[in-house]
Amino acid sequence: MTAAAERIAQLRKLMAERGIDAYVIPMADFHQSEYVGEHFKAIRFVTGFSGSYATVAITKDKAGLWTDGRYFTQVLTECEGSGIELMKMFVDDTPGTVEWVAQQVSDGGKVAFDGRVLSMGDGQAYEEAFAGRNVEIDYEQALVEEIWKDRPRLSEEPAWFLEEKYSGESTGSKLNRVREEMKKAGANIHLVASLDDVAWLLNMRGNDIDFFPLVLAYVIVREDSADLYVEEKKLNDDLRKMLKENNVNVHPYNDIYEDAKKVDASATALIDPMKMNYALYKNLPCKVVQGANPTILMKAIKNETEIRNVRNAELKDSVALTKFIYWLKNNYDKMKITELSASEKLTQLRSEQEGYVRDSFEPLHAFGAHAAMMHYSPTPESDVELKGGQMLLSDTGGGYLEGSTDITRTTILGSISDEMKKYYTAVYKSMQHLSAANFLYGNHGWSLDVLARQPIWDLNKDFQCGTGHGFGYLGSIHEPPTGFRWYIVPSKNEHHQFEEGMMVTDEPGIYEEGEFGIRIENNLLTVKGEKNKYGQFMHFETLNFVPIDLDGIDPSELTRSEKEWLNEYHKECFEKLSPYMNDEERAWLEEYTREI
Known part of the structure; x- marks a missing residue:
């Protein structure tokens, strides 16, 4: 039995114990990043596939890996002997992951995943696919974490300030532009979870992602202040000074999930379904307006x-x-x-x-x-x-x-x-x-x-x-x-x-x-x-x-x-x-x- 086949067997054992009929593993971190740090390379750990774009779905007797044409040959090489079927995205009649999972799970069944690494949009797609079918969606199952005994720690690399001579625009100016877009959308808070948007908005760079100079962080932009969720020891004096000048309050990185639950229920939050994880979305008690992060077009x-x-x-x-x-x-x-x-x-x-x-x-x-x-x-x-x-x-x-x-x-x-x-x-x-x-x-x-x-x-x-x-x-x-x-x-x-x-x-x-x-x-x-x-x-x-x-x-x-x-x-x-x-x-x- 290959290492991949053995790990899939371990996951199936946990699935059986918890009544899970299908388990989904995205290629993502908590921020829907395209490339991820070592801590988040769950698909590589489970399957041996080392590419940058994939989703894996496992049932009691089937396992599929979805990726695009860049990686078809690579999957066949790296996953040989694992029992994983290559699902060629965008080719002929290959079903998407959600469609395939919906076909495999019977009414009254259970689909599970770690909602911190699944996008809000994908989570909603599962909700829609199983509407009226009495299928439970459990987004708090971090099964890979339970079998990955030597999992690398989250990055603790320092962050640094990108001066205006390089960025061309101050953090204050960027925050004001975002607030104008929030008003147009009828929102009084905006939760930014995507790392490149956080980095651009705050002129902050770091070393938490393979090759990309980004920092593991979230931002909540409010009408006259902002909250940054990041490990504070990463910040140098230049960043602390800039954040204070712009009324940006610093909180521990993982506090975002509990703080999201404390958002005023009367607030309206602007969120990007493609740039936010499902668990964070489910934690918000307030009305949400869905739309692309304003920073996406601004930084482009x-x-x-x-x-x-x-x-x-x-x-x-x-x-x-x-x-x-x-x-x-x-x-x-x-x-x-x-x-x-x-x-x-x-x-x-x-x-x-x-x-x-x-x-x-x-x-x-x-x-x-x-x-x-x-x-x-x-x-x-x-x-x-x-x-x-x-x-x-x-x-x-x-x-x-x-x-x-x-x-x-x-x-x-x-x-x-x-x-x-x-x-x-x-x-x-x-x-x-x-x-x-x-x-x-x-x-x-x-x-x-x-x-x-x-x-x-x-x-x-x-x-x-x-x-x-x-x-x-x-x-x-x-x-x-x-x-x-x-x-x-x-x-x-x-x-x-x-x-x-x-x-x-x-x-x-x-x-x-x-x-x-x-x-x-x-x-x-x-x-x-x-x-x-x-x-x-x-x-x-x-x-x-x-x-x-x-x-x-x-x-x-x-x-x-x-x-x-x-x-x-x-x-x-x-x-x-x-x-x-x-x-x-x-x-x-x-x-x-x-x-x-």
Whole structure:
């Protein structure tokens, strides 16, 4: 019996003792964060799956793991022998978790989960699914906690203050803007549980989440004050001073649940069902108004200071990544380089840049067939040596005081097959079409996504995930409400039209299972174009300047505009990067940014 199968058996034993027919385990912390700290990696502990997006549901004789196309291959590898069935989200007629659980549980049964890690929206979905069926929903069952004997402690890392020269707006100003939105919603309190929203609102950063510089905390915004729930020992003098100046009272982190019960029953609370856990929602005794956290749109539209800073961060990051590609292409056949040693080299190069804080997410360095897994991250057990005739996909990012980056380059090592080059060229075309988009104000990601899909659809292929996502400023690297995908996923919150100042990634790809994967990703800034009788036109500014590997491009497959865009982009790459290169790197850069 595998470790995963044994742990599932332990959970089933507890379920049987408590009359639980189905138990649900989300990939989440108490704040619905996309990436979580070690304490919250319950799915990895139970199943062995190490990806960042999943939900597990267990009955007395079945177990399913729901995830999207980024992780299908990875689940089959990591969960082999566990008895877990891969449930392919957004594919054909695969039922969602709630639908599947509702099918498995008979009338009069019992569904359970730890309501602190299940979103309010999902909890309500279970309520709706079982309405009229006499099924008990028990949201106070932390079963994984009972079998996880050596569970890591909650992070105790210190927090720090992000000065206004980086944030571009004071905490007081942000609180006032939120209070204006509360008034519009008819609310006199607003409970903020999502960590990136708390961090943005209070200009507070920390080290409690893997790769994301966030702090485990909640905030209740009131009409003339606010309450912050955080372990006080995390706060330094700068944060204490800022909080006092803005009438923000500090309380112990876990007091939020009891304090929520004490909210005046006559109050009206604005809460985001996608950004709050179910247990916290159930503890509120007052009227609630459901809506997106006002901070979501506020932080997605970067201010002038943030934009200026991000441009600086992108240049630093482009220097580091370009030096890495030079090193890789010139040394893979002269020394032993593996996925892990390549990852360490790039992190080292980033750390040499002024203002570097940490990588902005887990580095994904995938060689050859590993790259077909989309979000494969090497481990000591899976690490392989790089060889010629294949490609290394590096999806990485840097977190700097001036902002965060998320960029992918697929580097050609030696000579690749004509098929690989054909697909590499198609991926470039897809990325370029979206980067060069000129569109009327009012467009959403789902109305522009086809621009990137078309060259790949023309090959009767698809990449089974979104084409791009908003990214935060020293926050979450996947930041709503911007994103590109051809279908709408309500839980992604990617529903807003593009506004000036929004930043988004552009990252199409082709993934051939067991063979290779190709992804090319740039970071884009939404800017205004011409305004005329037809309306306000918009377009994107490319923020990063890392060459696209010409060893993978077949010029005969490109149109004139596709060549012109690439040549102009490479011209800018050379102009911006060459001052930071040594003589050998500069000569190489000139060759790899040549006109085609």
